[in-house]
Amino acid sequence: MTTYIPSITLPAMVFQNPAASILLPIALGTAVGFSVQPKETQKTYMALKQPPYRPPPQVFGPAWTVLYGLMGYAAYRAHSTGMNPLSSANQLVLFKQGATLYSVQLGLNLLWMPLFFVAKRPIEATVDIVALTATTGYLTYIWGQVDPVAGWALVPYLGWLGFATYLSAGVGYLNGWNIADKEVDASPAGKGTKYVDEKE
Template sequence: MSGIYLPNILLAIPRNPITAVGLPLALGFLSGGGSSKPVNSNWYHNLATPPGNPPKVVFPFVWTLLYLSMGYASHVAVKALDTSVAPSTRNDLSVGLGLYFAQLGLNYLWSPLFFSAHKTGLALIDSTLLLGTTLYMTKLLDRPTNAKATYFLLPYCAWLGYATYLNAGVWWLNRNRKDA
């Protein structure tokens, strides 16, 4: 896969560690901010859930840490891009950073799909694409950052796998409901 062009504004955001972590935090807050009402609704409380579903109080803490971690990984990646000269390394980093912004978009869409629209199947498709994108992004960023980005992204990858399992379980267990 050859490198992609990223506009300077997209590269400027992760160059600064504050904006690097601030962007995913802000998007997470905007996306998940509307989920508190649906989480307390009859619709959500009546959903069958798979084994291993954690208490809802866990999610804001976990996601805050994951947003901080993924944001810092983007900072590590763009700093590696700024100093790399090998074309293959630059390609991996530019594609990886492009995938970073793509996964942010997929991450942003999940809460409205699941909680607001009650589209658990579409949310599962989104979650699956998010997981695949993030795993591939992590693979691409590993070598050029000497695994530094990977250390910050592996917890996110693991959580996305778990979250996709939970979403799949909710979809499967409630697939015959008209409102799920």
């Protein structure tokens, strides 16, 4: 059973304001994405042996924007219902517990890309995303009891995390858990860059 821990929980104003709730994870995710230099990230991604069903690099940006938005909407919905005077005491408790979980999972989420692409530590990155997926799964369960819409809004995110965990672990395993100094040059304009393990 989780506990509400104010010191590691986002401020209440983030949850109660729909714009802040939705835009905060989008802004933080975008900031982290740009801070790790997208071009260099793509070069590394293309140079790694990949498991089946890997998506092209350009899919991640739009997908994460939508998922961050849904995540923020879930937080707003959970707050609106959980803090409503007409809600039960149990809903209030579950919302607050979920608020701590939400804050923790957001931190774990933002940590993955620097771990994988900057520090190039696939083992630690995979441990991070496993913990993230587990935390989000429990958050979905808790907030689903507070507000069903909040729970369902987290389902696409949870599903994507399951897929991302497969990719992270698959890439780590196929590359011997060592991705240091792996990089390919970008293709000339108009030509598609191939993954290192694709045939010419």
